[in-house]
Amino acid sequence: MRAGQNPALIVVRCNLLATTRGFMSFVILQVIVGGLLLGAVYALFSSGLTLVWGMMNVVNFAHGDFVMLGMYVAYLVYTLLGAGPLIGAPMAMLVLATVGIIVYFALIREVMKGPMLAQILGTFGLALLLRYSVFWWFGANFLTLPENIIGGTLDLGGIRIPASRLLAGIVALAVTFGLHLLLTRTSLGSKMLAVAEDSTAAQLMGIRPDTMQAIAWAIAAGATGLAGALIATFFYIVPTVGETLAIVAFVTVSLGGFGSVPGALVAGLLIGVIESLSGYLIGAVYKDIVVYALFVSFLWFRPQGLLGKS
Amino acid sequence: MNFRTMFALSCAAAISFALVSQASAEDKAVKIGVIFPMTGNAASAGIHGKAGLEVALDIINNAHPELGSFPLAKNAGLAGLGGAKLELVFADNQGSPATGQNQALRLITEEKVVALTGAYQSGITLTTSAIAEKYGIPFVNGESVASNLTERGFKWFFRTTPIATDFAKVYYDFLTDMKASGAKTDSIALVHDNTEYGKSVADTITTAFKEKGVAIALDVAYASNATDVQSQVLQLKEKKPDVVLMISYTSDAILFAKTFQAQDYKPPMLIADDAGYSDPSFIKAVGKISQGAFNRSSWSVGPAGSATAIIAKMYKEKSGDEMDDTVARQMTGLFVLAEAIDRAGSTDPAKIQAALKATDLKPDQLMIGYKGVKFDDKGQNILASGVIIQLQDGENYTTVWPKANAEKPPVMPYKGW
Numbered sequence: 001m002r003a004g005q006n007p008a009l010i011v012v013r014c015n016l017l018a019t020t021r022g023f024m025s026f027v028i029l030q031v032i033v034g035g036l037l038l039g040a041v042y043a044l045f046s047s048g049l050t051l052v053w054g055m056m057n058v059v060n061f062a063h064g065d066f067v068m069l070g071m072y073v074a075y076l077v078y079t080l081l082g083a084g085p086l087i088g089a090p091m092a093m094l095v096l097a098t099v100g101i102i103v104y105f106a107l108i109r110e111v112m113k114g115p116m117l118a119q120i121l122g123t124f125g126l127a128l129l130l131r132y133s134v135f136w137w138f139g140a141n142f143l144t145l146p147e148n149i150i151g152g153t154l155d156l157g158g159i160r161i162p163a164s165r166l167l168a169g170i171v172a173l174a175v176t177f178g179l180h181l182l183l184t185r186t187s188l189g190s191k192m193l194a195v196a197e198d199s200t201a202a203q204l205m206g207i208r209p210d211t212m213q214a215i216a217w218a219i220a221a222g223a224t225g226l227a228g229a230l231i232a233t234f235f236y237i238v239p240t241v242g243e244t245l246a247i248v249a250f251v252t253v254s255l256g257g258f259g260s261v262p263g264a265l266v267a268g269l270l271i272g273v274i275e276s277l278s279g280y281l282i283g284a285v286y287k288d289i290v291v292y293a294l295f296v297s298f299l300w301f302r303p304q305g306l307l308g309k310s
Numbered sequence: 311m312n313f314r315t316m317f318a319l320s321c322a323a324a325i326s327f328a329l330v331s332q333a334s335a336e337d338k339a340v341k342i343g344v345i346f347p348m349t350g351n352a353a354s355a356g357i358h359g360k361a362g363l364e365v366a367l368d369i370i371n372n373a374h375p376e377l378g379s380f381p382l383a384k385n386a387g388l389a390g391l392g393g394a395k396l397e398l399v400f401a402d403n404q405g406s407p408a409t410g411q412n413q414a415l416r417l418i419t420e421e422k423v424v425a426l427t428g429a430y431q432s433g434i435t436l437t438t439s440a441i442a443e444k445y446g447i448p449f450v451n452g453e454s455v456a457s458n459l460t461e462r463g464f465k466w467f468f469r470t471t472p473i474a475t476d477f478a479k480v481y482y483d484f485l486t487d488m489k490a491s492g493a494k495t496d497s498i499a500l501v502h503d504n505t506e507y508g509k510s511v512a513d514t515i516t517t518a519f520k521e522k523g524v525a526i527a528l529d530v531a532y533a534s535n536a537t538d539v540q541s542q543v544l545q546l547k548e549k550k551p552d553v554v555l556m557i558s559y560t561s562d563a564i565l566f567a568k569t570f571q572a573q574d575y576k577p578p579m580l581i582a583d584d585a586g587y588s589d590p591s592f593i594k595a596v597g598k599i600s601q602g603a604f605n606r607s608s609w610s611v612g613p614a615g616s617a618t619a620i621i622a623k624m625y626k627e628k629s630g631d632e633m634d635d636t637v638a639r640q641m642t643g644l645f646v647l648a649e650a651i652d653r654a655g656s657t658d659p660a661k662i663q664a665a666l667k668a669t670d671l672k673p674d675q676l677m678i679g680y681k682g683v684k685f686d687d688k689g690q691n692i693l694a695s696g697v698i699i700q701l702q703d704g705e706n707y708t709t710v711w712p713k714a715n716a717e718k719p720p721v722m723p724y725k726g727w
Contacts, residue, residue: 027548030573034540132349140353141591142560144568147599147727153572162572234572236564236595240351244535244561279541284532285504287541 026158031280032273033159039272040169041231043265045245046252047175048224050264053253056196056216058108058119062127064246066221070096070228071237072134075143084149085167089229096225097218104217109210127242135239143237150233164233171230175223176265182219183261192216196259255295257308266306271295339397340388340657342647343417345428345438350405351535351561354591355430355636359453361629362637363398363427365621366644371395377617381649381675390652399423403434410434414441424657425450427643430636432456433506439467448650448662452643453636455584456510460690466659468666468685470646471639472694474511477606478518481581484604484698484711485553493722494552494578497527501542501566502557503534511557511583527551536562543569546577553579556603560586567596571727578723580604587701590631598704599727604720608678608696609638610709621677632706635699642678646671679715 049063060066073095074088081087103126111122150164183189194202195212203209235241252271256263271291279287299305344363346356368374370382377383387393399421403410410429417423418441425448429435435454442449443464451459451469455477460469472480485495500515502508508531516526528549530542539562546554554577558566563586570576581604586592588605611633612618621641622633646669651657654665671683682693698711702721710720 027544031541031544034538034544038538038540135349135353140349140357142354142564142589142595143591144564144595147568147571153574160573165572234568236561236568238351238354238561240349240353244351244537248537275538276541279532279538280544284530284536284539284542288533 027280028277030159031276033161035273035276036269037161037165037169037272038276039269040172040265041165041227041268042248042252042272043268044168044172044175045224045227045231046249046256046264046268047172047179047261048220048222048227049249049253050256050259050261051179051216051220051223053250053258056213058112059116059123060220061120061123061246062103062130062242063224063249064242064244065127065130066096066099066224066242067228067231067245067249068134068237068239068242069099069130070225071232071235071241072138072228073225074229074232075145075237078145078149084145085229085233088232089171089226092225092229093222094225096228097222099225100217100219100221101214103221104214108217109213131239131242138239140239145232145237162234164230168227168230168233171226172265172268175226176261179219179223180261188215251292251295255298255305257305259309260305260307263305263307270306339395340391340651341397341399341421341423342644343414343421343423343426343428344398344400344644345403345410345413345417345426345434346400347405347430347434348400348402350403352405352431352559354560354589356402358590358629358631358634358637359428359430359640360400362625362633362641363644365624365628366641366648367396367398368624369621370645370648376620379674380617380677381645381671382652383617388648388652390655391657396648396651401428403429403431403438405431405434407431407434407437411437411441414438418442418445418447423447424659425647425651425662427452427640427647430454430640431505431507432459432510435459436506439464442466447659448647448666450643450647450650450666452640452646454507456506457514458510460688464689466663468646468669468689468691470643470680470683470691470694472608472680472696473690474514475518476694477511477583477696478515480606480696480698481515481555482519482522482524484581487711488579488720488722497549497551498524498553498555499528499530499546499549499551499577500526500555500557501530501532501546503559503562504531505534505559507559507585508534508557515555532562534559534562536565539565539569540573542566543573543575547573547575551577553577553581555581555583556587557583558586560589560592563587563589563592564596567592567600571599576724576726580724581698582606584635588634588636590634593701593705597701600701601704601727602721602723602725603701604710605635605699605701605707606696607635607699607707607709608680608694609633609635610679610697610715618677638678642676642680642683645677646683 045067052058052060070092073092077083077088077091111118154161191207192212195209199209252267256267275287278290346359348356373386374383387395401413426442427450429438432454435451439449443466449467455473457474489495500512502512584606611622625633650665651662654661680694683691684693686692697709697715699707700710709715709717
């Protein structure tokens with residue numbers, strides 16, 4: 001950077017230097033970085049939900065349990081093959097994509113013919129079925145992957161970034177970008193959108209709604225499985241973990257704007273940073289209050305979400 | 311009549327016959343309701359508790375002369391009731407106070423249990439015991455530590471475990487001793503969730519320490535089942551307390567251990583208030599990065615061949631896990647209840663209540679390190695006590711305090727990973 005070219009940047013730089021001297025503001029920087037990484041994870045496990053809820057208009061209450069299944073796949077890959085997330089994550093993606101297709105044909109296709117309530121109860125039932133099947137098979141014990149499965153923590157001048165979270169963050173960006181390209185730049189994406197908008201009209205145009213919906217479910221569940229496998233590298237694994245995570249996914253998608261993949265990313269990052277900052281500055285018990293108060297008041301002004309179409 | 315109708319009818323007949331014969335076999339059994347979190351985030355604790363109570367049931371219902379002076383072990387069943395067997399009816403509280411309450415109601419009115427035990431989480435013991443009180447059914451709790459449970463003037467609630475006030479004193483004495491041996495213990499931080507358990511234990515410790523002239527330097531509260539605890543860890547890292555006291559259930563305890571490592575934070579001394587840190591799955595998951603954590607306990611396995619060692623072995627065979635303090639306290643609760651029913655010689659709730667009030671068990675009649683069991687007017691065991699243990703190798707807890715009970719001296723500072 002040449003001096004004098006951009007005074008604003010220099011000021012920012014000076015501020016950064018100054019803050020490293022004061023521990024208090026230095027911690028704030030760490031809190032923000034941590035919040036961004038957390039937010040990227042939120043965005044990552046919300047991307048699948050954006051697709052089925054935001055676009056296909058199906059509320060999938062089993063979404064959190066798809067994340068949970070992805071975590072268990074990563075765990076199995078580790079215990080059976082001794083392999084890390086490099087194999088576990090693609091495996092989780094494949095397994096969950098298959099689960100997504102099965103779930104679509106066995107359940108979703110049928111309940112979509114019924115009223116909204118049938119969807120809600122159907123996917124909620126699925127959530128419980130998945131949760132307690134895993135519960136029965138693996139038991140209620142808390143499991144974890146070894147701490148060093150993704151090489152430790154990076155230390156950038158005192159700012160600590162766990163490699164596992166950084167990887168999750170990078171994958172979150174890649175998945176968001178990939179999904180966005182798929183939906184806006186490919187004919188497959190246009191077909192999926194067409195089916196979502198008017199399945200009868202799409203059928204008249206020679207698009208098979210069933211196939212498109214199934215593909216959407218495979219992609220959504222696959223992305224969710226991938227997210228689960230990556231989250232498993234720094235979170236505990238337990239059959240009920242989906243419950244803990246799912247609510248954030250729903251908030252992220254509705255804040256981001258239904259059907260907007262980039263919106264979910266922005267919303268995820270925003271929620272992560274607000275949670276971290278309010279948790280640090282006000283107190284952890286209040287952070288959910290802050291997040292949800294802002295969320296509700298934001299939707300009051302802009303019900304379509306951050307980047308959703310009005 | 312075609313084949314299908316025949317088949318269906320014979321099935322129905324077989325089922326009703328089975329039900330009838332089961333009912334007549336149960337006429338003699340003494341039914342006790344057990345409310346545990348069998349699903350939900352605390353299911354790990356509930357499932358271990360269930361295995362523990364089933365071992366206790368085996369000891370009570372079958373002859374176990376190898377256990378010596380242990381009450382109810384020598385002969386099969388309850389001698390005071392003509393050898394009647396005990397039957398446990400398990401119910402799932404799903405980690406919710408409201409569900410627990412419904413289950414208590416169901417156990418009392420439909421299953422006709424003569425007494426209740428459980429319900430692990432203090433907040434759920436609070437609601438379930440209120441139902442027992444209303445129906446006049448004895449409730450013996452072996453594991454919930456929130457002080458207020460025995461401050462409600464209940465007549466049917468009995469608690470065998472040491473409670474928050476007992477442990478506040480243990481922590482204070484322990485810290486005083488550690489200070490005398492050169493450790494810095496001036497600033498203390500409490501980290502706790504916002505459940506009945508977390509709040510009440512934190513409050514009790516704060517009050518007890520204040521009475522001794524020690525102020526708690528930092529109080530870090532968080533919502534239970536957190537998705538992220540980084541900001542709390544950074545708060546600790548910034549304030550640098552000498553002692554961090556963790557009051558957390560398993561899920562959050564694991565997340566804290568992982569975040570401590572990610573943020574490279576090691577408090578000089580970490581004391582855990584049982585709960586999550588005693589869960590075997592905590593030790594398996596993050597024990598190796600929590601080396602040197604102190605914890606409270608009333609359980610000690612004892613020398614080989616002792617009654618406690620035999621019971622620990624039975625439990626390991628049943629559950630596949632090592633006996634932990636929580637399970638031992640839960641089993642003790644059931645033993646105390648069964649001993650009272652045996653002594654009452656009746657399943658009449660009022661007679662069981664009277665027998666519980668007259669309970670006077672000596673240390674050698676217990677599987678746990680209490681000085682005995684004797685209830686005060688509030689139903690609290692006044693002889694409950696405990697020791698401090700330490701996770702020195704990241705795999706097994708060792709008793710380190712008080713000196714009289716210590717297997718090894720305490721190791722400082724907290725090692726972590």
